[in-house]
Amino acid sequence: MMFWLAIPVTVLFYLLTRKLARRWHNLLINPILIPALLVIGLLLATNTDPSEYEAGVKPLSLLLELTVVAFALPLYQQAAKIRSRLKPILLCCGLSVVISVGTTLLIGGIIHADHSLLASVSTKSITTPLAMSVSESMGGIPAIAAGLVIIVGMMGAITGFPILRLAGINHPEAQGLAMGASAHAIGTGAAAEAGNVQGAFASLAMVVCGVMTALLAPPLFYLYLWLTG
Known part of the structure; x- marks a missing residue:
């Protein structure tokens, strides 16, 4: 039954949350967070296998891939601004990656976190497919990496x-x-809702930081392992 109800229920939860968000302007009424929690609650209440729901929303998952590609449109519209500021943009993205991965490893070292957990957490600020791949290459757990990416994105x-x-x-x-x-x-996605400029530069940062994390996270992680013995 949930296979056939998955898309209508997902769309309904999303539209209701959007309507509430426009009316009350509360940070906690988020069109991503609230529908996700409602779907989890529904699956638990009905004792439904999550794989059945996942199969039901497969068409929406395919549309999501197209949506990510559509982020290229604001990039094209802001191409002139991006070209004129390319060096500081690359510098900011590089520093962001070093700070994100570096602070994770520093805190992990202080609390003596497991190495596989650290490898999973280090990729928390990049998109899910890259995070899973990079964390796995460092000996991390892809499922944990994916879950953290979603949590960080929502926050x-x-x-x-x-x-x-x-x-x-x-x-x-x-x-x-x-x-x-x-x-x-x-x-x-949240930046794109705020404006075309915010959306374009967020798209650029997402791509650049993803590539830089794939390049910088493994060396930083192995340097941490070497320093901590």
Whole structure:
């Protein structure tokens, strides 16, 4: 039964949450977080196998791939701005990756975290397929990496812009870079809703940080292993 209800239920939960978000403007009423929690609750209440629900929403999953490709449109629209600021953009994305991976390893070293867990957590700020692949190459657990990516993305989409405004960061390009670098595709979606400029720079940061993490995370991780013996 859930196979046939999966798409209608998912769409209904999403539309209801969007309507509530427009009415109350509460950070916790997030169109990604709330529907996900409702679907989890429904599956638990009905004792439904998650694989049945996953099979039912397969068409939506295929549309998601097209949606990610559509992020290229704001990139094209802002191409001139991006070219004129390419060096500082690359520098900011590089520093973001080093800080993200470095702080993870530093905290992990302080609390003596398991190496496989550290390898899984280190890729938390890039999109799911890359995070799973890179973490696995370092001996991590892809499932944990994927779960953390989703959690980080949701947290970024909910709290990203309020934190940026609180810090006095109101420039749309800076906001976009921060959202894409820290909250990958989910944060990029939130940035695209804020404006075309934010969406374009978030898309760019998501791609650049993904590539840089794939290049920098393994050497940093193995350097950590060497230093900690």
